[in-house]
Amino acid sequence: MESFPLWAQLSLIAFLLLLSGFFSISEASMLALNRHRLKHLIKKGVFGARTTHRLLKHTEKLLSVILIGNNLINTLIPVLTTAIALRTFGTNNLALSITTGGVAFLIIVFSEITPKIIGAAWPEKIALPASLALSPLMRITRPLVWFVNLFVSALLRILRLDTRKAKEHRLSIDELRTIVLESAHFIPHKHRSILLNLFDLENLTVDDVMVPRTRIEALDLEAPLEMLLQQLDTCYHNKLPVYQGDTDRILGVLQVRKALAARHGHTLKHETLRELLNEPYFVPSGTPVFQQLQYFQENQQRMCLIVNEYGEMLGLVTPEDIIEELIGEFTTTMPRTSGTCTDWNAKGECIVAGSMPLRELNRLLNLQLPVQGPKTLNGLILEVLREIPDGDVSLQINGCRMEVMQIDHQTVKTIKLFRPPQDSANEMNL
Structure with a gap:
């Protein structure tokens, strides 16, 4: 050097x-x-x-x-x-x-x-x-x-x-969810929402996505023929469950187009309707959504009826109900109960039916109501109050204030919801 x-x-x-x-x-x-x-x-x-x-x-x-x-x-x-x-x-x-x-x-x-x-x-x-x-x-x-x-x-x-x-490090569902949430600047909001819903779908059962029994449109073969025809003319669905007297006595599933074609031939009767019925498909309560979606795909089925351990019908599920959990509701969905709304008004209020599913309510109004227990707003209110209210009652659940407006047959029929403050909504989303 x-x-x-x-x-x-x-x-x-x-x-x-x-x-x-x-x-x-x-x-x-x-x-x-x-x-x-x-x-x-x-x-x-x-x-x-x-x-x-x-x-x-x-x-x-x-x-x-x-x-x-x-x-x-x-x-x-x-x-x-x-x-x-x-x-x-x-x-x-x-x-x-x-x-x-x-x-x-x-x-x-x-x-x-x-x-x-x-x-x-x-x-x-x-x-x-x-x-x-x-x-x-x-x-x-x-x-x-x-x-x-x-x-x-x-x-x-x-x-x-x-x-x-040493084990190879693999990303868990929660880690993938975090990656999606942190990629807000790269993934469009709608795509990000679909991915997050897809992660949630793994933990869902058919009970979470089914149309509840009280909202099912079905045909009663014991009804007059004129009433059945009017119901077929105004039907919003391609298939209808058919029962006799009691909704727990399901006879089959009717394809509406076949029934209308038989009517044009002037051959429609109670017996004709019975002959057009397809075998009903029953699914036990608690079946995972992914398993049911796979069955729909493999067997080309479009409807299943959910029953409990006593054989009582709880609701029905179609592939569209599962897809709506991913991408939101379709415009062809059956009209809702009269008097209910699907968005906040200028005052920050919304009147909904007690039979409204909680998951659907969260999706429409951007709420964070718990979905682990009861499936409907009525069930959630009764669980929180631990009794059937006998008059106007106000309560707050997960930052959302609500007021019971109408009670019918021991159930909460109509509820007024108040939009949570923006700060509270942001805290619940963290």
Whole structure:
């Protein structure tokens, strides 16, 4: 070193600082790189993505090369700097101390903190080109890495740590949900809503999406023929359950088009309707929605009737009901109960029927009413009050204030809801 001029020695130290910074920035960017995003870049054919992916398959060797190179350089820099200080200032303790402190400061700032912050902030822009330099370096230093890893492996065996048994990290549903929520700037609101609903669908049963018994449109074969014909003319559905006297005595499912075709032939009678019935399909309460959707797909069914353990009908489910949980309601949905609304008015109020399903109410009015227990607003109010109200009652559930307006046959028939304050709604969504 003494034969080199001072400027050359300082230039060498600056180069070593940059080289150390390269190892630090490469380490930070490689570790911060999103593996799923990297696979996407490989499919797009981005330059350097495949090389980076190949290096990350051998993380332990990659880190060995980076750490060995970084530590050797960070050790060499103080040695060279001390030699320069001794030749320039002699054995002056103050000068040596200042030189040592200055070199340590330069290493920390230019070779450690700054490169790692930059690498973690822009991993893709740095890791992909850096991999092109690290790949040949790994091949060149393979004997050195092998020698060092001999001691590392021995130490791991002494500590009884087997890295081969380390489980591969997989994202859970909650982690995926968090990723979707944090991607608000990249995924449109409607698409994000569908993805979140899809995650929820795994925990739903047919009871959560069914049309409740009180809202089912069905035909009673004991009714007069004129009434049945009028009901068929004004029907909103392609298929109707048919019962006799009691809705628990389901005879079958009628295709409305077949019934109307028979009517045009002037042959429609009670017996004709009975002959047109298809075998009803019953599903026990609590059946998972995914399982039921798979059955609809495999057997080309379009309707199932939900029954409890006593054989009593609770409601019905169609594929459209399940799809509505994902994308929202269709415009062809059957009209709602008279006197109810589906949005807040100018005063921030909304009158709804007690039979309104809670999940549907949350979706329409952007509420956060609990859906783990009762399925309808009437059931939720009765569960909270623990008694049947005998007059006007006001209560608040999850930030939503509501007022009981009408009671009929021991059930809450009509409720007025008041829009929660914006701050409360935001807190519930966190």
